[in-house]
Amino acid sequence: MDEISVKELAVKTREALRASGAAEYSLWRQYDQNLLPVVRWFRKRGHEMFSEEVAYLYLNELKKRFDCGEIKRNYYLFMRRGAARRECWRYLAATRRK
Numbered sequence: 866m867d868e869i870s871v872k873e874l875a876v877k878t879r880e881a882l883r884a885s886g887a888a889e890y891s892l893w894r895q896y897d898q899n900l901l902p903v904v905r906w907f908r909k910r911g912h913e914m915f916s917e918e919v920a921y922l923y924l925n926e927l928k929k930r931f932d933c934g935e936i937k938r939n940y941y942l943f944m945r946r947g948a949a950r951r952e953c954w955r956y957l958a959a960t961r962r963k
Contacts, residue, residue: 871907871915875900899946 879896887895903923912919924945931941 868914870913872904872913874915875904899943902944 875896878900879892882892882895903920906923906926907913907915907919910919910922927936927941927944930936931938936944
């Protein structure tokens with residue numbers, strides 16, 4: 866897979882959602898509320914480029930926060946969906962050729 870920044874993948878995911886006919890509210894909800902926290906998490910830990918291994922670390926950290934009661938179940942599942950978009954992200958990264 867070509868290297869691509871996690872921010873660029875999030876933007877491309879938003880573009881793919883828009884192209885599929887998603888409403889503006891859905892775009893806001895899925896991008897701003899769901900994908901951008903993943904981007905911030907990557908950057909906070911010094912990772913600008915997307916990596917499935919780092920995405921799994923994010924998922925593990927979410928699970929630990931949920932297990933210890935730091936975050937509620939609904940928030941945990943919502944944020945997990947953002948990271949789970951890695952399937953879409955992987956597709957976008959694989960099809961992004963120069």
